[in-house]
Amino acid sequence: MLNKKILVTGGAGFLGSHLCDRLIERGDEVLCVDNLFTGTKANIAHLLAHPRFEFMRADITFPLYVEVDEIYNLACPASPIHYQFDPVQTTKTSVVGAINMLGLAKRVKAKILQASTSEVYGDPEIHPQVESYRGCVNPIGIRACYDEGKRCAETLFFDYHRQHNLQIKVMRIFNTYGARMHPNDGRVVSNFVIQALLGKDISIYGDGSQTRSFCYVDDLIEGMVRLMDSRPDFVGPVNIGNPSEFSILELANQILALTNSKSKLIFHPLPQDDPKQRKPDIALAKKELEWQPKVALKDGLVKTIEYFENLLAKNGTKMR
DSSP: OOOOEEEEETTTSHHHHHHHHHHHHTTOEEEEEEOOSSOOGGGGGGGTTOTTEEEEEOOTTSOOOOOOSEEEEOOSOOSHHHHTTSHHHHHHHHHHHHHHHHHHHHHHTOEEEEEEEGGGGBSOSSSSBOTTOOOBOOTTSTTHHHHHHHHHHHHHHHHHHHHHOOOEEEEEEOOEEOTTOOTTSOOHHHHHHHHHHHTOOEEEETTSOOEEEOEEHHHHHHHHHHHHTSOTTOOOOEEESOOOEEEHHHHHHHHHHHHTOOOOEEEEOOOTTOOSOOOBOOHHHHHHHOOOOOOOHHHHHHHHHHHHHHHHHHTTOOOO
């Protein structure tokens, strides 16, 4: 079988860089495209000299003219701090970027996967969330640039599929964590780990009773690759995440224990439209992809803490 030529947009980001690793390991040629807004060359530094890896600094809000067999569309800032920094550009990345990547896929007859998000469910009224649930999203709130941008991207993917018979795959990603998370992305795992390692107060928004489900990055990438390689008539959307549910308080206490930190818990008001519960129903992923997460939260946190310890040490930051 000939090696595939695969485009990964957002390939220098947290998830994208791990996906590039996985594709290179199995023998594919990878074109990594990233504008480096939240991605970083450090995430792909170990791949830059590889003969089957190529990096291109580009923004998918502009058309891309390349020849590839498959496209993984991961480009978009995914944490509130980053996507709210320039909300108009966030929406453009999701919507115009999707149009450009779908147009490319149509031209070169490539199969294309959209990295969508559990945020399409908004602050859900049903629990756990199944793919048929249409969501509860505030279209004019501060998170809408991301939530509605991703919802519109899904619309575009299915319209291209129906109108142009394009081969599409749509996955809805739930909270994911692991090495190469951006240290200042404001996400709960990276926030808590950095604060604990530095001996700073742990910032909890709300009373900490809101829940999340945390999927380790290796499990997530396995689900992503399995979806791309799934039977042609299975297009999704499909939830990929860990159905084990933890409160924010439970997460904070587990990180404090694993880091032996003396940090105190400090409570702040809950941000607008912050979901109270988030947990995927993964019955469809189990059935169609024979996929379910394997890494327990504690085991994944140990690896993530080790990554951030090394990162802080490398930057000469004094820890706790």
